[in-house]
Amino acid sequence: MTTTSDVTTTETFDSLDPATGDVIGTYPIHTAEQVNEAVAKAKVAAEWWSGLTFNERGDRLKAWGGVLTRRIAQLAEVVHAETGKPTSDATLEVALVLDHIAWAAKNAKKVLGRKGVSTGLVMSDHSATLEYLPMGVVGVIGPWNYPVFTPLGSITYALAAGNTVVFKPSEYTPGVGAWLVDAFAQVVPEAPVLQLVTGLGATGEALCRSGVDKIAFTGSPGTGRRVMHACADTLTPVVIEGGGKDALIVDADADVAKAADAAIWGGLANAGQTCVGVERVYVHEQVYDEFVSAVTELASGLRSGADSEAKLGPMTMPSQPGVVRSHIADALARGGRAVVGGLGAVGERFVQPTILVDVPEDSLANTEETFGPTMTVAKVRDMDEAVALTNASKYGLGSTVFAKKNGKAIAHRIRSGMTAVNSVISFAAIPTLPFGGIGDSGFGRIHGADGLREFTYAKAVASRRMPGLMNLMSFSRTAKNDKAVVTLASLLHGKG
Structure with missing residues (x-):
């Protein structure tokens, strides 16, 4: 065979x-x-x-x-x-x-x-x-x-x-x-x-x-x-x-160190080539500076390469570095800043980690799937703004929330097929949970x-199991039958 x-x-x-x-x-x-x-x-x-x-x-x-x-x-x-x-x-x-x-x-x-x-x-x-x-x-x-x-x-x-x-x-x-x-x-x-x-x-x-x-x-x-x-x-x-343009939200009471670690792994693992990877991060203004400092330190310690010590590999698809470069270039041209990496991080086969801040929401780095080891980080005044920005995307695959008090409540407000709370991409590893999204992220599960x-x-089978009290599916149905049906319907549903 x-x-x-x-x-x-x-x-x-x-x-x-x-x-x-x-x-x-x-x-x-x-x-x-x-x-x-x-x-x-x-x-x-x-x-x-x-x-x-x-x-x-x-x-x-x-x-x-x-x-x-x-x-x-x-x-x-x-x-x-x-x-x-x-x-x-x-x-x-x-x-x-x-x-x-x-x-x-x-x-x-x-x-x-x-x-x-x-x-x-x-x-x-x-x-x-x-x-x-x-x-x-x-x-x-x-x-x-x-x-x-x-x-x-x-x-x-x-x-x-x-x-x-x-x-x-x-x-x-x-x-x-x-x-x-x-x-x-x-x-x-x-x-x-x-x-x-x-x-x-x-x-x-x-x-x-x-x-x-x-x-x-x-x-x-x-x-x-x-x-x-x-x-x-x-x-x-x-x-x-x-695919997706997944966001990670960090509330004021979040464990910032854990949120930063999750963002870096969720955004940069597999050289960022993950459909449910983290590409956008929205951080409460009270912990924004602390978060940016943490992700900067973590990302600076990572490297793309072909050797056994490198945590990130190459871009699998030859055309992908060009896409990543165009998104970084657009972000920088429109006022964004690279706190790690930048245009010089994009090589012919390998792209080094890049963290962007102050990037306009309508830039390519925030609207289109980058599929590289990059992410944008933005400051928000509260979780209402974070959810609104997250939901503004045409994609709706996965998402992540880090918060101690309101994590689950925030998660249920996000327009995406899946959300992880105080973890990242965990939903994909749980066999009982369906995987899929809405919008440009597709449909079905x-x-x-x-x-x-x-x-x-679905195969449905209805089978008569006893002589019918009244045969409703017949032209022999009588006025008495009709009256009985109306009476029964009134008893069952009339109070509604």
Whole structure:
């Protein structure tokens, strides 16, 4: 059995080490025909996979998680090679996904399985059941910044729900995708339940048009719109995670040292290439100077590089330093100041940490996703202003609040899909919580019960369980029946 199309292709592309530009792997550019063949195989495999019980599928998923666990160092090295992120960060990425695999395997039956529901008094002569059935074949288009954690948030939950999956990883991380698919084939050798297709944008578009039953995409809002356009012709539903411009709020009573540490890690880890990373910080005027001093000291002690001592790796995508440079330049030209870094921090492959203050709210550094090791810090008079500025963004993915007294209250006022209080990005690591956003950050959810239901359709069944007192769904219904219905409705709802 193969995990990709059996048809050979002559066109290929290279996977490059982003720190050096060296070729580390060569992969096929799968054509639309080959993608269609993979989807056709997945449709056949779906009949077998969906026919297994929840427990049988769960056992396979747990076995897959076991392979990832035992070979975590090997997978982390593949992630490091293709993304450039430090091996320690790559290891953490793999470790965090293991809880999600275990949770989905264990809870799919509870969330999706058939259960009886109330019929109400009017329809009391019926019984009713509700269950969530697999859609069939799910196409997953993954990102390069977290090439294990992010796509598996869709793949794992889709598989647990009974779907088969055709996975198109980013062209920057095809080796990670191949590793994951090969590992799954070890525990599910019977059928091509999880397949790999590789290539550039045209391969992703072909997957959108291939007849899959749903597409799960993670990437930029612009590419997300193109995915939706490609899916529109066949009415293929999509779940879109389109990035963010996440804010961190610091109240006057916050633990400033911990808030600064969280901001630096949330904003600069993975060289800032995190969809739920911290890009904007709003700090109460009473602790602003203390906070700026703390983040300046912390950021000054970090360095991007390819050596083992560097905490930050290179920009994975070659075009990204140019984006970061343009955002820094715009901020500085409009009156902003760099207390750490600046334009000189942006190299050809590496970007050093940059902290910007006094940046106008309508600057690129505050309105567009930078996706680099930078952040803006602004002073606010109170939390009302902090929330208003946070919510002014067209994005609405994640957010963070540091406060001792009103942290949760502030969190519930933020227009975002997820918020962490006195921690950062913690919501992504909790399997019971859904992951996703609103606005330009997309729609739909992965993770948790919502993530399982995202890859299913609801199946409702109403069944007569006793002779009807009155048959309402018939032309034989009498005036007496109508009067009884009105009387019953008045008793039940009239006082409302």
